[in-house]
Amino acid sequence: MIIYRKAAWRALLGALLLTNALPLVFCQTTSAAGSGSQIPSDSTANIQAPAPATSEDDKKRLRVNPLTGQTTALSGHYTPLTPEERWKLYLKQSYWSVGAYFGPLFAALALDQATGTPPEWGGGLKGYGRRVASRYAAGNLVQNSFQFPVAALLKDDVRYIGSNQHGFGRRFGHAVLYSFMTYNNQGHRTLNVANIGGYYFAAAVSTTWLPESQKLGSYTLSNGSASLALSIPVNMLQEFWPEISRTVFRRK
Numbered sequence: 291m292i293i294y295r296k297a298a299w300r301a302l303l304g305a306l307l308l309t310n311a312l313p314l315v316f317c318q319t320t321s322a323a324g325s326g327s328q329i330p331s332d333s334t335a336n337i338q339a340p341a342p343a344t345s346e347d348d349k350k351r352l353r354v355n356p357l358t359g360q361t362t363a364l365s366g367h368y369t370p371l372t373p374e375e376r377w378k379l380y381l382k383q384s385y386w387s388v389g390a391y392f393g394p395l396f397a398a399l400a401l402d403q404a405t406g407t408p409p410e411w412g413g414g415l416k417g418y419g420r421r422v423a424s425r426y427a428a429g430n431l432v433q434n435s436f437q438f439p440v441a442a443l444l445k446d447d448v449r450y451i452g453s454n455q456h457g458f459g460r461r462f463g464h465a466v467l468y469s470f471m472t473y474n475n476q477g478h479r480t481l482n483v484a485n486i487g488g489y490y491f492a493a494a495v496s497t498t499w500l501p502e503s504q505k506l507g508s509y510t511l512s513n514g515s516a517s518l519a520l521s522i523p524v525n526m527l528q529e530f531w532p533e534i535s536r537t538v539f540r541r542k
Contacts, residue, residue: 351375354382357396358528359389363447363473366454370475371447379448380438384430394425401425401516410501424496433492441484445475448484450528465529469521489521490514 352375354361361379363369371379384390398421401407411417441448451473453464472482493513497506527534 352379352382354379354387354389355528355531356388357392358450358524358531359383359387359393360524360528361449362452362528362531363449364452364454365473368451368473368477370445370473370477371449373442376438376442376448380434384434390430391426394422394429397429397517397520398422398425400520401513408501408504410503424499427499428492428496432495433488436491437484437488440487441472444480444484446480446482446484447473447475450525452529461529462526465526466522469518469525485521486518489517493517 351363351369352361361383363371382390398418402421402425403413403418406413407421411420438448449472451468451471453461455461455464468482470482470486471479472485474480490510494506494510496513497504497509500509
C-alpha cells in the first residue's frame with residue numbers, strides 16, 4: 291500500500307509539472323486562426339470580435355476580484371480570451387493580485403479550520419497557518435496550473451460568466467448554474483470540465499504533503515466536492531459584486 295501511494299504521488303506530481311509548463315506553450319500560440327473563425331448564427335451569446343485593446347480595456351477584462359480571486363466575462367457582450375490574456379490571467383489569479391491570497395485564507399477557514407482538518411495540525415494560528423499554506427499550494431499552484439491549460443486545450447473560458455439578466459432570482463440561479471458551466475470560444479454554454487477537474491486534481495495532489503490520515507481516494511472525493519460546493523457562494527458574490535462594490539466602496 292505504501293509503495294502504491296508513493297507511485298501515485300509521483301504520477302500526480304509529474305502531471306503537475308507538465309501542466310505547470312503548458313501555459314507557456316499556449317501563450318506562444320498565435321491568435322490568427324481564432325480571428326479568422328466564423329461564429330455560428332445560433333450562438334447563445336452576443337459575441338464581439340476582439341478589438342485593439344488599450345491598457346485600460348486590458349485592466350478591466352483581466353481585473354481580479356480582491357475577495358473571490360475571480361474575473362468576470364459578461365454573457366451579453368462576450369469576447370473570448372486571447373492566448374496572451376489567458377497567460378496574464380493565470381499569473382494574476384495565481385500570484386499577482388490580492389484575490390490570489392485572500393481566497394486561500396477564506397477556503398482554509400471555511401473548509402479546514404472550522405472542521406479541524408487535518409486534526410494532526412491542531413488549532414490556533416499555527417494550525418491555521420499550515421492550512422492556509424496548503425490551500426494556497428493546492429488552489430493557486432496546482433488547481434490553476436491544471437485548469438488554465440486544460441481550458442485552453444478545450445477552448446473554454448476560465449472566467450466567471452456574469453449574467454445579463456435582471457432580478458435577484460434569475461441572477462441567483464445563474465450563479466449556481468455557472469459554478470458548473472462556462473462558455474467556449476464560440477459563446478456556447480458547456481460543462482466547465484477544467485474547473486471541476488481542477489478541484490479534484492488539487493485535492494489529490496495535496497495528499498502528498500498532508501498527514502497520512504488523509505487517504506488519497508477518500509480525501510480527493512470529499513475535499514474536491516467541498517471545494518466545488520464552496521464555489522457556489524463564491525460565484526454568488528462574484529455575480530453581485532458590481533452592486534456590492536458600488537455600495538461599499540463607492541465604485542462605478
